Amino acid sequence: MPNITKQKNAASKLIEFNMVRHIAEDATRLGHSDYDDNQPLFKGQGKILLALSQEDGLSQKELADRLNLTAQSTAEFVGKLVKKGFVTKEKSQQDKRVVIIKITDSGRENAQTATAEIPDYIKSLTDEELDQLSALFTKINANLYEQIKATNPTWFSKFHKTVTDTVRDWFL
The missing domain is CATH 1.10.10.10 (Winged helix-like DNA-binding domain superfamily/Winged helix DNA-binding domain)
Known part of the structure; x- marks a missing residue:
């Protein structure tokens, strides 16, 4: 059984990452003359x-x-x-x-x-770190897909296909 303190630390790092990523994206967009058009x-x-x-x-x-x-x-x-x-x-x-x-x-x-486009924060990782990160996100995403499927199977089918097709077509 994983240590609850380590789980809390990982969860806080994920929340921090999401917040910092959004702030960094906003700061980058603010510098563009087409700020209103330059949305994620x-x-x-x-x-x-x-x-x-x-x-x-x-x-x-x-x-x-x-x-x-x-x-x-x-x-x-x-x-x-x-x-x-x-x-x-x-x-x-x-x-x-x-x-x-x-x-x-x-x-x-x-x-x-x-x-x-590959974000700069991904480019800073080594090959070994990229493999670890990919494996972790694969596991996390699989769990999230299961949660969505259990809650709303119809929405899961539409959402899952859109996301997986996009990733397959543009990143692989």
Whole structure:
């Protein structure tokens, strides 16, 4: 049985890492002239680009369902992506009430560039440390997937496929 003190220490380091990582990302973005447009890929607009990179031509409702976003958030994010030229909106040929979202070449390039970037804090690790970190995250992620699956199997199926396809396509 693992030592509870060591578990607490590891948990505190993970919390610290998440906080410091967010602060570092914010500080980096603040220095850019396009601060409002330079948001992390796995938040909001980035989730939509990732989903469309894997399966283009989805309706706003399908995007919202797949990404567990509200209809309002999805519409807002899509609107911003249209303004940036990363996606287009068009009426469905089958049902004119449905809006189909398609990723542009620029949007696909943006998604691929952002997800293929290796953070500097990862580059500072040795090969042995990278192997250890990968093994630990594999175990942690497997446990988290099981928790999600037990709580909401439908959401797990959508979420798991999106994440694993992204990692496979862009990092391996």
